[in-house]
Amino acid sequence: MPGGVDDPDTPSGGNTYDRRVSLDLSGFGWDVRALAVPGTWPRPDALSVAQLAHLLAGLPDGSVVLLDGLVACAVPEVLVPEAERLRLAVLVHLPLADETGLDPATATELDALERTTLRAVSAVIATSDWAAQRLVNHHGLARRRVHVAAPGTDIAPLATGTDGISQLVCVASVTPRKGQHRLVRALASVADLPWTCVCVGSLDRDPAYVTKLRALIAHHGLTDRIGLAGPQTGAALHASYASADLMVLASRTETYGMAVTEALARGVPVLVNDVGGLPEAVGRAPDGALPGVLLPPRDPAALSTAIRRWFDEHDERQRLKAAARQRRTSLDGWATTARSLSGVLEQLRRDSWSTP
Template sequence: MPGGVDDPAAPSGGNVYDRRLCRDLPGIGWQVHEHTVAGTWPQPGAAARAELSRILAESADGTVVLLDGLVACAVPDIVVRETERLRLVVLVHLPLGDETGLVPARAADLDALERETLRAVPAVVATSNWAARRLVAHHRLASGRVHVAAPGADIEPSAPGTDGASRLLCVASVTPRKGQYRLVKALAAVADLPWTCECVGGLDQDPGYVASLRELIEKSGLGDRVHLAGPQAGAELDASYAAADLMVLTSYAETYGMAVTEALARGIPVLATAVGGLPEAVGRAPDGSVPGMLVPSEDPAALPTALRRWFGEPGLRRRLKTAARDRRTALDGWETTARNLAGALEQLRLEPRRAA
């Protein structure tokens, strides 16, 4: 099974997912050949387009090929022509048109390209039940062709935190879709409270947005309280989680939210916008309690109000921390993700191949 992926060295949830699946699928019987397709996806140059075309053309007839949606969905002219010869599966981390900040015409173009690709391939994998339902409804896909393989989580030692309340952590690439600008505005509205916030995530995807965010931080007088730490991994990221009392994620669109389950895997409660698959990622503890606060995305007062509740209600903090610790032990691991994805691949592998 060849797999076409975006740059695996880039720090994103999608690339972490791709990397883990390439690593874990061989353990359940799949032979994986990984192909990194470098380029400015979903706006590839000629070299990137040629490389993807070459990889597909050199794959033997009937081969199961798993393609990252960021690569596949923007180039139906390359992908669709191979659907009769190869068994193609597209893994959609985020619908292309859902990226925040796109001009409407560009979003519509990407949406149309994605629809053409997804309607042509025999199988699609989404990363949450919410995302699967949305793909079926939005692109009018047959529900039986859309499978779900939600990201797993590695259970880590419980985070000791700082003082139990004041250390806030946001783990997300600094882009308009992740909403750090509105997070800083919410923090400015509660500047009288005793918090600090570390924002961990890549700073190179949208330099203009990063510059405006830095300007807002300074203008709000929060330069010594909000820290843009840049991307982290390994022990450095583990240390940031260990010091956190509350995870905050204020995205405008998410199909799941791996940073949420990474926090919950350490028993850290979550404050997040109730968009897309984020409520699914937050989930519930075995007793039904919610390990965090979900706020409506369209209400600018909701984030400051939730933060004031977090600091002002010790009983709420205790309940959320207990629920987060209980949710931690109930999270599915990456083996479940691999088995769910393998089930979709196996179903496709056993189907009669389309006649040429």
């Protein structure tokens, strides 16, 4: 079962997901071949498109192929002709037009390309119930063809934190959609509190935005309190989580929110907007308690109010910490994700065998 992925050297939730399921699917009886397709996806050059077409053309009839939506959705001219011969499944981490920073014409074009692709393939896989329903509604897909395989989480040691209150962490690529500018403004409004914040995430997705963000931080006199650490993996990322007392995320939308579950896996409470699939990532502790705060996204003061409450209300802070530690014990691992994907792919394989 080949799978198309984007750049495996770039740390992101989508790449982590792709690499993990490529490994874990073998535990469910799949012979997995992960095939990278270089290119500036989802706006590839002609050579990248030709490479993808050549790769698919070389697969035997009836092959089950799982493709990352970043690669697949923008090239229906390649996917649609192969959709009858191959059993194609597309994993949509984020609808192409949902990335902020796109001009309206580009967003409209990518949206139309994605719709054509997803209507042609055998199965569509989303990372949350919310994302699946959105794809159904937005692209007019049959609900039975859209499946959910939520990201898993590796349980990690409990975060030691700092003083239990003041160290904040935001893990997200630094782009307008992730909303670090909203976070900076919220923190500026509570500058009287003794917080520090580290923002972990790629700085090269939108360099112009990063420049504006640095200027905004300097404007508010917060250069020594808000750090842009850049992308982190492995021990460095573990260290950032381990030192955190609270996770904060001001995204405009998320299809799921793997950074949220990574924080909860360490018992770190979260403050996030109540948008997209984030409520599913936050979830609830076994006793029903929320391990964080879901903020009204259209209230610009909500995040700063929640941060102030975190500092001022001891009982609320202890409640959130206890709920986060409970939620840690109920998070699904990557084997659950692979099992969900395997079920979808197995159905495609059976359909392939039954096709005359």
